[in-house]
Structure formats: structure tokens, C-alpha cells
Amino acid sequence: MAATDLDLIPAGTVFTPAQIVHYSDPDARTLDEAIGEADVLVSAPHAGAAIPEEVAEFLAPELTRRLQYDFSDVSTASVVRRWAEIDPRIVAVVNPHPRLVRDPNRPKPADPRADLAAAVERVRAAGPWQPVDLTGVDAIRPVTFSFFPILRIPDTEAGVQRLVDTFAATAAQGVDVYERTRDELTDRFLERGFAHGGSFTRLSFHDTMNTTTTRDGAVAVPRDEQDRLPSIVALSNRGDHRGEARDPEDPPTMPPERLRRLAAAHRAGFESADAASVLLNQPYLGSQEIRADGARFRRLADAATDAGLRLGAVQAEFLREFLLGAAAAEALHEPGTGWIVEDGARVDALAHACKRSWDAFRDER
Numbered sequence: 001m002a003a004t005d006l007d008l009i010p011a012g013t014v015f016t017p018a019q020i021v022h023y024s025d026p027d028a029r030t031l032d033e034a035i036g037e038a039d040v041l042v043s044a045p046h047a048g049a050a051i052p053e054e055v056a057e058f059l060a061p062e063l064t065r066r067l068q069y070d071f072s073d074v075s076t077a078s079v080v081r082r083w084a085e086i087d088p089r090i091v092a093v094v095n096p097h098p099r100l101v102r103d104p105n106r107p108k109p110a111d112p113r114a115d116l117a118a119a120v121e122r123v124r125a126a127g128p129w130q131p132v133d134l135t136g137v138d139a140i141r142p143v144t145f146s147f148f149p150i151l152r153i154p155d156t157e158a159g160v161q162r163l164v165d166t167f168a169a170t171a172a173q174g175v176d177v178y179e180r181t182r183d184e185l186t187d188r189f190l191e192r193g194f195a196h197g198g199s200f201t202r203l204s205f206h207d208t209m210n211t212t213t214t215r216d217g218a219v220a221v222p223r224d225e226q227d228r229l230p231s232i233v234a235l236s237n238r239g240d241h242r243g244e245a246r247d248p249e250d251p252p253t254m255p256p257e258r259l260r261r262l263a264a265a266h267r268a269g270f271e272s273a274d275a276a277s278v279l280l281n282q283p284y285l286g287s288q289e290i291r292a293d294g295a296r297f298r299r300l301a302d303a304a305t306d307a308g309l310r311l312g313a314v315q316a317e318f319l320r321e322f323l324l325g326a327a328a329a330e331a332l333h334e335p336g337t338g339w340i341v342e343d344g345a346r347v348d349a350l351a352h353a354c355k356r357s358w359d360a361f362r363d364e365r
Contacts, residue, residue, distance in 0.1 A: 005337075006068055011053040014173045015096045017181040022084035022092045034091050035188050040358060042092040042203045043182050043289060044080045045105040046073035049098055054170045058163050060149035064337035066217045071144045072098050073207045075323040078342055080205055082351035089358065091189075093182050097174035099141065100150055101167060104179050105204065105287045106139040112171070113164040116140045120160055124153050129215075140167060146212045146221070186293065190300070197308030199362075201254070204289040204313070209320040209329075216335035229319040232270050232277040235263050236286035236315040238294065243280045253286065253294025254312035262314065262361050269357025286315035323350060 023034035049072040051059070077094055084092040095104060102112060109115040119137040126132040131147055142151040154160050186202065193200045210228045212221045222228075240246040243256035252259070263278045272278070293313035297304070304311050321329040328340040 006056070006059070006063065006065055007050040008056055009050045009052045009096070009174075013052065015177045017177065017184075020094050020096055020178060020181060021185070022081050022094065023090070024085055024088045029088075031091070032188075034088070035185070035192055038089050038091045038189075039199045039362075040090045040201045040203055041182075041185055041189055042080055042084070042090050042205050044073065044076045044092065044094045044205045045103070045178070045289060046095065046099050046206055047077035047080065048072060048095045048174070049074040049077075050096075051098055051100060052170045052173065054173075055101070055166055058151050058154075058166070060152045062149050064217060065339055066219075066332070066337050067144060067148055067150075067213060068098070069339040070209070070213055070219055070332075071100065071148075071150070073205075073320075074339075075207045075320050075342075076205050076318070078347045079323060079350045079354065082347050083354045086351055087355045087358070089362075091185060093178065093185060095175060095178040097171070097178070101140070102171045102175050103139050103141070104175055104182075105206075105289050107288055108179070109137075109139050112140065112168055116142075116164045116167055117160060120151070120153050120163070123149075144213070146214075148213060148215075182289075193309040193311075194303065194307045199310040199312075201311075202290065202293040202313040204286070204315045205318075206315065207318040207320040207323050209332075211333070214335070217337055218335045219332040220334075227283050229283065229317060230277055230279040231274065231319060232272055232322055233266060233319065234279050234282055234284055234317045235259060235266065236281045236284050236290070236317065237313070238285050238291065239281055241280055241282060246281075246285075250285075251294070251298065253290045253297070254314045258310075258312055259314060262357075265360035266357045268360050269355075270353045284315065284317050286313075289313070290315045 049069045080092045080094055084090055115137040119134050119140060120142055122132050122134060123142045129147055134141060143149055154163055189200050208229055209219055210223050211219050213219050214221060237243050237252040237254040237259045238250050239252040239256060243252060243259035245251055259280060263280060266278045290313040297311040325343060325346050331340055
């Protein structure tokens with residue numbers, strides 16, 4: 001598949017905060033007014049799938065639109081944007097760049113160029129299609145989680161240097177804007193919370209399939225049982241299966257009893273009678289976004305108590321098959337190079353279920 005068959009962001013596109021921040025009734029409300037009414041800041045760090053054209057020359061010829069989309073949480077983008085349209089109690093920020101450029105749900109490397117160069121060398125040493133350990137340098141991945149190649153690694157040191165320089169420059173146009181906007185919005189929510197009390201929750205919104213890809217594009221290889229998501233969503237606060245502290249060095253990012261209430265609210269909001277449809281910290285504990293906010297909220301705990309402000313950070317990892325629906329998931333189980341067409345009615349229903357879930361959570365506290 002040629003690069004022209006991929007979903008590309010035109011060269012020179014620099015995103016602005018206004019393009020990636022979403023809230024209800026923007027024609028009648030300012031962002032300040034939206035923050036004044038909201039108590040949840042939703043971030044979608046992996047929602048971007050389109051690849052900046054600036055890096056297209058480095059893409060591996062094996063990359064297809066299906067692999068491109070599968071390596072993102074693209075199903076979250078439309079749900080989060082629609083939820084923000086219908087719910088005045090949230091503000092959302094959606095990353096316009098794919099994790100290929102840099103993953104904002106990993107610690108930001110002190111030297112992104114050095115980390116990408118190290119990842120490239122590990123992939124090159126392992127060989128094409130071979131498993132490779134990218135621990136510590138996975139903020140920019142040259143391969144998918146199934147070890148499909150994403151990048152065509154240059155043969156020369158000068159070529160590798162040009163690749164890493166291009167990625168660093170491209171990040172400034174999108175993912176850097178996302179991170180800066182996300183953090184500035186967090187600051188603004190906190191400023192309002194300390195002035196008025198109430199509640200502020202940081203929600204990092206994701207999706208994952210319970211199957212991975214084959215070389216022919218079928219997203220059909222079952223994940224190991226311990227890596228499979230529940231039938232609707234996993235809610236994570238870095239705790240155990242009840243949300244309680246698991247490790248004294250890694251405390252919960254949201255109080256355990258509130259996380260359990262949030263899980264119950266999601267079962268109600270998504271109209272599920274199955275307790276196992278929403279699980280806590282299974283299979284994921286939550287990553288960089290909630291870890292960073294959780295640490296910050298712990299530092300602010302005493303001041304927040306004095307201000308009457310409840311703080312918490314939680315990751316929601318939805319089952320992608322659930323977000324897409326059975327027919328779309330079945331289509332992706334078959335070999336192919338394309339992606340599915342989203343069902344607008346399903347997106348709307350999911351957004352309303354998210355709103356019902358958080359409304360139920362608010363009603364209980």
C-alpha cells in the first residue's frame with residue numbers, strides 16, 4: 001500500500017489549542033465558562049491516527065491504513081468529541097497526532113532524539129518482524145505492539161539522524177501542543193477548584209482490542225488471557241482489583257471507594273447487569289497521564305482539603321470491540337488493509353452512556 005493510501009495530515013499543519021479542545025455549546029460559552037461549569041477534564045492521548053506528512057518518507061512499505069488505525073485508539077476520538085458536545089460538565093482535549101510521533105502517555109524523554117535512536121537500533125538489531133524490548137525508550141515506537149514495522153530504518157547514521165530530527169520537529173506541531181494544552185487546562189481547573197471547592201477529576205480515555213494483528217491485516221490473534229479487557233471498560237487508579245493500594249511506592253490516583261462508585265456508575269450508565277463488564281485495574285493499572293496527575297494531587301492534598309476540593313485521576317480503557325460494535329469488529333477479524341466506517345448512531349449512544357455514567361457518579365457522592 002502506497003503512502004497515499006494512508007491517512008496523512010498535510011505537511012505544515014500546526015494544530016492550535018482551539019482545534020483540539022472540545023466542550024458543549026462553544027458558540028454561546030467561552031472556555032472559561034465551560035471550565036466554570038465542568039468538573040471532569042477528559043484527555044484522549046492516543047486518539048490520533050492520521051500521520052503527519054512530514055514523516056511519510058520514513059514509513060515502512062508494509063504499513064497499511066488498517067495497521068495505522070489499529071496502532072491508535074482512534075475509536076475514542078469520535079466518542080469523546082460527541083460526549084463533550086452533549087455534556088456541559090466535561091471539557092475534553094484530543095491529541096491530533098498518533099503515538100507514532102511520540103506517545104504522551106509515556107514519560108516525556110529528556111532527549112527524544114536519543115530515545116528514538118536507541119529504539120531504532122534495538123529494532124534493527126532484532127531484525128524485521130521480530131519481538132523487541134523497547135523498555136525505557138518506547139515513547140516513540142518504530143514497531144507496533146505486534147512488532148509490525150512502522151518505520152523504514154535508514155541504513156546510514158546520517159539517515160537515522162535525519163529521521164530523529166524530523167520526528168522531533170514534527171512533534172512540535174501536534175503532540176507538544178496537546179501536552180501543553182492538557183497541562184494548562186489542568187492548571188485552570190485546579191485554580192477554579194481551589195477558589196470554589198467541589199470536585200475535579202482527570203480522566204484519561206483509551207481503547208484496546210482483545211485481539212492483535214496478523215501480517216495479512218486480520219486483527220484476530222487473541223491476547224493472552226491476563227491481558228484481555230472486560231466486556232465494557234477497565235477503570236484504573238494504580239491500585240488492586242478493588243482500587244485499594246497495591247504498592248506503597250505507587251499509591252492510588254483516585255480514592256478506592258470513589259473508583260468503586262465510578263465502576264458501579266458505569267455499569268448503570270452502560271446498562272450492564274454483569275459485574276465483570278467493568279473491572280478495576282485489570283488488565284492495566286493506568287499509565288503516565290494519571291500517574292503524573294495523581295502525584296500532583298497528592299502534593300496538593302492538604303490544600304485541597306482546606307479548600308473543600310476533591311481530586312482524583314483515573315484511566316478508562318474501553319474494549320474497542322464494544323465501542324465499534326459486533327459487525328465492525330467481525331470485519332476487522334478478516335484480512336484486509338482498510339478500516340471500518342464508524343456508526344454515527346453508535347457513537348452518539350456511547351457518548352450518552354458516558355454522560356449517564358458520570359451523572360450517576362456525581363449523584364452518589
